[in-house]
Amino acid sequence: MIGTTLLRGVGTDVAGTRDSLVQRVTHFEGLKTNARLPLHIKCKKGRRRGDMRATNPSLRVEATIETNPGLNGGLPPSAKTVTLESVANNSATPLSPNSAKRHADENIRDEARRQGLANPPNTFSAKYVPFCPGIETDEEYSIDEVVYRSKSGALLDVQHDMAALKKFDGAYWRDLFDSRVGKTTWPYGSGVWSKKEWVLPEIDDDDIVSVFEGNSNLFWAERFGKEIVGMSDLWVKHCGISHTGSFKDLGMTVLVSQVNRLRRLGKPLLGVGCASTGDTSAALSAYCAAAGIPAIVFLPANRISIAQLVQPIANGALVLSMDTDFDGCMRLIKEVTTELPIYLANSLNSLRLEGQKTAAIEILQQFDWEVPDWVIVPGGNLGNIYAFYKGFQMCKELGLVDKMPRLVCAQAANANPLYRAYIDGYESFKPVTALPTFASAIQIGDPVSIDRAIYALQNSDGIVEEASEEEIMDVCAQADSRGMFTCPHTGVALTALLKLRKRNIIKPSDRTVVVSTAHGLKFTQSKVAYHSSELPDISSRFANPPVQVGADFSSVMEVLKQKLSLQ
Numbered sequence: 001m002i003g004t005t006l007l008r009g010v011g012t013d014v015a016g017t018r019d020s021l022v023q024r025v026t027h028f029e030g031l032k033t034n035a036r037l038p039l040h041i042k043c044k045k046g047r048r049r050g051d052m053r054a055t056n057p058s059l060r061v062e063a064t065i066e067t068n069p070g071l072n073g074g075l076p077p078s079a080k081t082v083t084l085e086s087v088a089n090n091s092a093t094p095l096s097p098n099s100a101k102r103h104a105d106e107n108i109r110d111e112a113r114r115q116g117l118a119n120p121p122n123t124f125s126a127k128y129v130p131f132c133p134g135i136e137t138d139e140e141y142s143i144d145e146v147v148y149r150s151k152s153g154a155l156l157d158v159q160h161d162m163a164a165l166k167k168f169d170g171a172y173w174r175d176l177f178d179s180r181v182g183k184t185t186w187p188y189g190s191g192v193w194s195k196k197e198w199v200l201p202e203i204d205d206d207d208i209v210s211v212f213e214g215n216s217n218l219f220w221a222e223r224f225g226k227e228i229v230g231m232s233d234l235w236v237k238h239c240g241i242s243h244t245g246s247f248k249d250l251g252m253t254v255l256v257s258q259v260n261r262l263r264r265l266g267k268p269l270l271g272v273g274c275a276s277t278g279d280t281s282a283a284l285s286a287y288c289a290a291a292g293i294p295a296i297v298f299l300p301a302n303r304i305s306i307a308q309l310v311q312p313i314a315n316g317a318l319v320l321s322m323d324t325d326f327d328g329c330m331r332l333i334k335e336v337t338t339e340l341p342i343y344l345a346n347s348l349n350s351l352r353l354e355g356q357k358t359a360a361i362e363i364l365q366q367f368d369w370e371v372p373d374w375v376i377v378p379g380g381n382l383g384n385i386y387a388f389y390k391g392f393q394m395c396k397e398l399g400l401v402d403k404m405p406r407l408v409c410a411q412a413a414n415a416n417p418l419y420r421a422y423i424d425g426y427e428s429f430k431p432v433t434a435l436p437t438f439a440s441a442i443q444i445g446d447p448v449s450i451d452r453a454i455y456a457l458q459n460s461d462g463i464v465e466e467a468s469e470e471e472i473m474d475v476c477a478q479a480d481s482r483g484m485f486t487c488p489h490t491g492v493a494l495t496a497l498l499k500l501r502k503r504n505i506i507k508p509s510d511r512t513v514v515v516s517t518a519h520g521l522k523f524t525q526s527k528v529a530y531h532s533s534e535l536p537d538i539s540s541r542f543a544n545p546p547v548q549v550g551a552d553f554s555s556v557m558e559v560l561k562q563k564l565s566l567q
């Protein structure tokens, strides 16, 4: 032991056990040395029983530092040496109040670097493996390869080094993730990158393209729960309150960041492309524009909303509008991306799901790591239901929680290939020609992630439900009139809830989360038509049309008396 020093400094978690913490500490004012020493830091601030751990990476902590270069101080194997800079004396020196503040001439990436928060020593890794549950294989690919399918044509999955992650217990991960919420620290201010170790652990923070997505609200749907489904514990995870108005931002930050990295490494990628029903293209275009990377989007002509169409146009993407449906666009983008060095951004690319899975982790985090009974997700190309499964499953396997919620995947009856397979006991799967649906973003007949979805549902005691067009529009109107502003896909999920409540499969007191996948403002045309009772074959039972009234006092009073039942 060469010395014990009481210091105040800024540090970030590198590794820890229940009663000790290893931090990377680079900023102690007044210290001057270039010695590289393993540090064992015991923090006096802790948040859990017997847990002497500072949980906030940017928190100033009072730390006792025991340095032991010879014996490594009993550190966990992943602990790294830390460079102490500026050692002038070896006495306790308080951090000046301003030293954690950003200098006028630095940006938040520089700030994170100065504070020692950027690219902390990393012992985690991930790779692509074939998605073939239960089948042993040595086939694997680096995340830096451009590959979407296995040799046998199976989907791929991102596999994390679970043994490395398991060196830290559930409490460690819970506290680490909790410590990052609500900050602007690069890149952890993002709900996705706050889980970086579980997403893309090896990417350089400088390559990350993020608009601090995620951290979306999970709200209590009090009136809808009580009045429509007789439930007291109904919640909506609003992934549509997001930069481009849908959950796609969660996956796209990961995918575009990786493309950014590949281009920096010299891979000749011309741009990034996708087929889309409107939300993937919006997210891709925005992230590519933020990074200065060309985006190419294939859209089915006249099948997406105006609000969705204008997004890639405004973001400067190359927009190809095609006289086919989404499945047709998907077939074409797959062909094109094998011919040209254009990186594929659809969820066939398993990188996307690594970002999307963080919404599941967030739900647990928002419930203070209590597991809900049910989570209901609308499904189209079926990547998201697997992403939710994966997020919940990782939390269970790594000890953050002790069980999984039951998953429900909800489809529009006009585009229901998964529902049909479910009814058939998953004996067979047949693609369908998807018919138009108000839930236009899930008008998909040949979902690329069908295998992932079936696996997720089978392993979460899952259920598949479907919703007719009238059910979708009616439930949206019922939800909206109780304070929501739902997109039709959320209507599909709410219909599934309604049906499962009617059959008493979901019980009145079951804690249930409905995932709202897009913002209702993207889908106003059908709402306007519903409330004007202009939709063919739909009775618009809950329409609330505007009242045309003369612009004079007596006409207004007459209407008010009648509508408000006044005498």
Ligand SMILES: Cc1ncc(COP(=O)(O)O)c(C=O)c1O
Residues within 6 Å of the ligand: 246, 277, 279, 280, 347, 378, 379, 380, 381, 382, 383, 384, 385, 441, 442, 487, 489, 517, 518
């Ligand atoms: C708004 C919205 N909800 C739900 C989905 C379904 O997600 P997934 O394709 O991952 O099943 C999509 C896209 O497909 C979507 O854009």
Ligand SMILES: N[C@@H](CCOP(=O)(O)O)C(=O)O
Residues within 6 Å of the ligand: 274, 275, 276, 277, 278, 279, 280, 281, 345, 346, 347, 348, 380, 381, 383, 441, 442
């Ligand atoms: N709803 C999606 C359809 C494509 O899904 P993806 O997750 O495979 O990109 C869209 O908005 O395009």
